[in-house]
Amino acid sequence: MMYMVLAGALFGIGLSGLFSARHPLRKVLSLNVLSASVFLLLVAVARQSEPLDAVPHAIVLTGIVVTVSTTAVALALLVRLPIRGRQDAAGRPKERP
Amino acid sequence: MGAVTIWPAAVFDGLLALALLWLAWQATHGAGLFRSVVSFIVFGLLMALAWVRLEAPDIALAEAAIGAGVTGALLLSALGRLEYSDDRGASAPREWWLWVPAGLAVLGLLAVVAWQLPTPGLGEHVDSALARSGVDNPVTAVLLNFRAFDTLLEVGVLLLAAIVLWSFGAVARPLVPAVPSPALPALGRLLFPVFVLLSVYLLWRGSHAPGGAFQAGAVLGAGGILMLLSGRARGCPARFLGVAFYRWVWLVWWPWRPGRPLWGSVSLPILSLGQPRRSCCLS
Structure with a gap:
């Protein structure tokens, strides 16, 4: 149960980061x-069932x-x-010093 | 007596959850990109612990190898080649009127779906058909036998990613501009066979215990990334690594080739080849 709450909280953090972050990385x-x-x-959710449900595990894998892709x-x-503003005339990014 | 045995586990879960929340916050809202990336890598490692606690050792292995290892290497290599922009953590949340209700709606929907899932699950079906699959590990059986098309399509996704990355062409800034220490390439050479051996072991282990093709491919990919980062494959990484990998994978795969359905599975060599190839064309 606690892990479901944790999942919800992580969802919130991830979503707020996705929308409020300035840098694409x-x-x-x-x-x-x-x-x-x-x-x-x-x-x-899969852990609740008995015996352990292997299908969600495979889906998560x-x-x-x-x-990663x-x-x-x-x-x-x-x-x-x-x-923007950090490229030379040819449009290539400048080397960092 | 029961309280005594349950206590440490509950405390551990609580600490793990707090650490995960803090690291996720650091990764998405913390100051400094490098710090965020490192926080995310540690987040992946702690997630592996959470998977163990959730009785999903297969996912724990995959998370440690793919989520923390390969993703971390990709993030760090990208970070090294980024222009540092004016990143001072997150700005004030923009368009909050859009994403807060949308996020709550999606979260609510997820909760409803999770609530309404049929409770016994498919565990019994998997257990009853396990004898016909040829392996003892239910997760491997689901991945490579019962839901083989899912796995095949996933390899399709990997292939698509590889095609997209190849189509970009070479990046302007190389990954390893100079190797200051001669020990690094030697270490890479020394460790790479260990990676190959470990991935073969994981592959073999997958038939009866946690492990399998995913984890084996990830470990092999991590070995390739190590070679790449240590400068062993400097100059023409894609071509060199390609040859090396084909040689190693062929060597590893050949003895297992005849017969067995698991080893003969098409997705396996493609998966082990796909990840290193993809990571080296990112360089």
């Missing part, structure tokens, strides 16, 4: 927290891999994203 982190909360809810694509986009 922080949005990616928030999205990960959000998905972790949903997984937590799924497994906490699948979900974790899909989350999403994160990888988002980060690859993010790395190619020049911050």
Whole structure:
């Protein structure tokens, strides 16, 4: 039961981070927290049943891999994203000192 | 007597929940991007503990290897190549009139769905069909036998991600500009066979105990990322790692090839290949 409440609280934190964060990397982190909360809810519900239900566990495993794929694509986009005002004439980001 | 045995577990759960909440807050609202990323990695590790407490050791293994390990490496490598923008934590929540009601609605919907789920679940069905699946671990049986199409589609998602990443082309800033210490590449060379061995063990273990293809692929991917970060594969990482991985995976996979349905599963080599390939084209 406590883990369901925890899942709800993490959901709130992730959602608020997703909407209020300024930096895109922080949005990616928030999205990960959000998905972790949903997984937590799924497994906490699955734990109630007897015998232990393996199907939600498999779904969460699948979900974790899909989350990593999403994160990888988002980060690859993010790395190619020049911050405004910090690029040279050719549009490439300047090297950090 | 019962209270004495239940007490420590409840205290542990409470502390774990508080730590998770604090780390999630740090990751999403804390000051400094590096701190946020590190908080998130620790969050992933503590989530693995939470999975153990929820009697889901398979997910705990996957979370520790994929969630904390691979995601953490991806986040750190992206962080090293980002322009530091003016990030001072989160701003004041914008558009709160939109996301607060929307978030509450989604949360309520989730709660209702969770409430209305059929209570016995599918545990008995899985147990009754377990003998026909060829493995003893119910989670592996669900992943590779009963819901094999889900797993196949998930490999499709991985493939899609890999295609998207390849289509981006090379990134302007390389991952490892210079390796100051000669010990790092040597360490990478030394540790990589251990990673391969560990992933084979996890794969084999998955047939009767927590473990399996996902975790094995993740550990192999983590080994590839280690090679990449330690500068072993400097210069042309994708090509070099590709050759190395094909060689290792072929070596590992070959003895198991004939017969057994689990080892012959198509998703397995693709999964183990997909993750390292994806991570190295991110560099």
